[in-house]
Amino acid sequence: xxxxxxxxxxxxxxxxxxxxxxxxxxxxxxxxxxxxxxxxxxxxxxxxxxxxxxxxxxxxxxxxxxxxxxxxxxxxxxxxxxxxxxxxxxxxxxxxxxxxxxxxxxxxxxxxxxxxxxxxxxxxxxxxxxxxxxxxxxxxxxxxxxxxxxxxxxxxxxxxxxxxxxxxxxxxxxxxxxxxxxxxxxxxxxxxxxxxxxxxxxxxxxxxxxxxxxxxxxxxxxxxxxxxxxxxxxxxxxxxxxxxxxxxxxxxxxxxxxxxxxxxxxxxxxxxxxxxxxxxxxxxxxxxxxxxxxxxxxxxxxxxxxxxxxxxxxxxxxxxxxxxxxxxxxxxxxxxxxxxxxxxxxxxxxxxxxxxxxxxxxxxxxxxxxxxxxxxxxxxxxxxxxxxxxxxxxxxxxxxxxxxxxxxxxxxxxxxxxxxxxxxxxxxxxxxxxxxx
Ligand SMILES: [Zn+2]
Numbered sequence: 001x002x003x004x005x006x007x008x009x010x011x012x013x014x015x016x017x018x019x020x021x022x023x024x025x026x027x028x029x030x031x032x033x034x035x036x037x038x039x040x041x042x043x044x045x046x047x048x049x050x051x052x053x054x055x056x057x058x059x060x061x062x063x064x065x066x067x068x069x070x071x072x073x074x075x076x077x078x079x080x081x082x083x084x085x086x087x088x089x090x091x092x093x094x095x096x097x098x099x100x101x102x103x104x105x106x107x108x109x110x111x112x113x114x115x116x117x118x119x120x121x122x123x124x125x126x127x128x129x130x131x132x133x134x135x136x137x138x139x140x141x142x143x144x145x146x147x148x149x150x151x152x153x154x155x156x157x158x159x160x161x162x163x164x165x166x167x168x169x170x171x172x173x174x175x176x177x178x179x180x181x182x183x184x185x186x187x188x189x190x191x192x193x194x195x196x197x198x199x200x201x202x203x204x205x206x207x208x209x210x211x212x213x214x215x216x217x218x219x220x221x222x223x224x225x226x227x228x229x230x231x232x233x234x235x236x237x238x239x240x241x242x243x244x245x246x247x248x249x250x251x252x253x254x255x256x257x258x259x260x261x262x263x264x265x266x267x268x269x270x271x272x273x274x275x276x277x278x279x280x281x282x283x284x285x286x287x288x289x290x291x292x293x294x295x296x297x298x299x300x301x302x303x304x305x306x307x308x309x310x311x312x313x314x315x316x317x318x319x320x321x322x323x324x325x326x327x328x329x330x331x332x333x334x335x336x337x338x339x340x341x342x343x344x345x346x347x348x349x350x351x352x353x354x355x356x357x358x359x360x361x362x363x364x365x366x367x368x369x370x371x372x373x374x375x376x377x378x379x380x381x382x383x384x385x386x387x388x389x390x391x392x393x394x395x396x397x398x399x400x401x402x403x404x405x406x407x408x409x410x411x412x413x414x415x416x417x418x419x420x421x422x423x424x425x426x427x428x429x430x431x432x433x434x435x436x437x
Contacts, residue, residue: 005056005066007088007096013069021063021120024056028086032073037080047074047081055095055121057102063120066096093129095121103129108377108436127374134376137384138190143173144420145191151202151212152224152356153179156363156433157375163356164188167201170355171390171423175383177375181207188215192420201351203227204338223341224353225301231331232297233263239290239327247284255280262291265298290324297331306346313339355426362430382432383424390422 004012004024013025034041049069056064071084090100099119106115107130116126146166153160154175162176162184174187188194188211197216201224202208212221240259244252255262261273262280269277281288296316303309313335320328335342345351 004059010088017062021065022059024064024066025069026066027069027071028084028089030086031071032085035073035075035077035080036082036085037075038078040075040077043075043077044073045076047072050083052094054089055093055099055119055125057096057099058119063118065120092132093125095129100129100133104133108373108381111373130374130377130380134380137380141384141389141421142190142192143423145194145197146171146173146422147196148199148201148351149173149197149216149219150353150356151184151200151205151208152353153203153205153360154356154363155360157378161375162187163359165353165356166423167351167353167355169390169422170426172383172426172429173423175379175429177379179205179207181211184208184211185215199348199351201353202341203353204334209341220344220348221341222344222348222351223338224357225342225345226352226354226357228331228334228338228342229298229301231334232294235328235331236262236290236294239287239324242327243284243287262287263294266295286324289321290327293320293324293328301345303346306343309343309346310339313342359426359430363433378433378436381436382429385432390425391420 004015004022005026009028009030011027011029013027015025016023032044035043049071052068052070054066054068056066058064068089070086072081073084074081088096088098090097093100103115103119103121103126106118107126110118112123112126112130116123143166146168148167150163150165150167152163152165154163155161160179162174162179164173164176164184164187165171166173173191176183176187184207194215197219199220199222200208200212200216201222202212203224204227209221212219237259240255240262244255247255258273258276261269261277266274266277277291281291293316296319300309300312300316303312317332317335320332325332
């Protein structure tokens with residue numbers, strides 16, 4: 001009977017098998033040597049017993065609850081009282097540490113409801129246990145803010161998720177369930193040395209700009225050029241669909257099948273594709289106009305200066321004829337609303353989110369809808385489970401920390417600074433994500 005729990009220093013007094021699980025009357029037979037309040041030795045005396053119900057891992061597939069007769073102690077020296085400490089018990093959740101670990105590991109494979117039912121706790125308790133674990137992992141991985149920060153979307157499990165990156169070092173900083181302002185704000189607040197951020201590259205998502213202005217008031221916000229250029233291609237494709245309905249069904253289907261000929265930049269086309277393109281554009285004047293507008297828009301990024309690009313952008317908007325204004329409306333609107341951030345590309349030597357774009361391509365084949373377990377579990381495991389974090393090379397403390405430098409230690413006695421955690425390498429993150437999706 002004593003070995004029912006298999007926990008050191010625990011004495012099982014009785015076990016009761018019930019329909020839904022086991023109840024175990026037990027006590028922890030180890031007495032603290034010194035007072036937990038004042039540290040006095042040999043001043044403790046027993047001061048009653050309280051009963052606590054402590055959840056434990058299952059026994060033969062059934063939940064286990066330990067009815068713990070927990071000793072209370074009082075100290076003769078300081079008068080303080082405290083409950084018997086037990087290393088196997090997690091006091092925050094009132095469960096054994098092994099059950100806490102079991103829940104932390106299980107919620108990645110199953111839903112909170114399923115895990116909770118297995119071990120006999122509430123769904124809320126399962127969530128609380130994982131939240132505490134997530135907080136611990138986050139506290140252990142505090143990253144340094146980068147000079148160039150990326151805020152973008154990652155398409156995972158059927159939805160756009162927020163992703164924060166260190167663009168210069170190609171590292172992941174965070175991965176968020178959605179793209180709300182509050183979630184991004186909280187994530188940015190976790191970064192150390194936020195004053196170091198000089199440039200923030202983002203897609204055209206208004207909450208990102210709001211948060212950026214709030215957290216990094218002096219940083220330059222740049223709209224990623226791929227996101228705005230993509231709208232030009234999408235407008236052309238929208239026209240292609242309209243045109244496809246007017247020509248014969250076979251013709252429409254043929255153009256659709258070969259639409260990359262329209263959407264690609266001409267320099268990437270093979271000779272036979274160029275011939276095809278020339279044929280369509282000669283045949284359908286409206287397509288010609290829209291195609292030229294698409295190309296003219298991409299060409300804005302061939303400009304060398306911000307002023308040149310501004311002129312080119314204004315000229316582009318003026319060149320959209322009234323009959324194509326509806327087709328190009330998303331681009332006309334976005335390029336007006338985001339004009340300063342679009343042109344900041346030229347003021348920042350061409351910062352883009354190409355790194356996140358590459359990540360999206362890499363993850364496209366695993367972007368499938370959810371499997372039930374919580375996003376939070378996926379996030380924490382993908383970010384932190386591999387234990388691979390990129391660190392900056394340690395610098396000498398004398399150059400870093402004024403408080404110690406003020407003591408004027410000779411240089412050779414200066415200890416080394418703790419290395420600064422920068423983020424998670426892309427390959428580590430993608431591997432961890434792919435294993436768990
Ligand atoms: Zn004491």
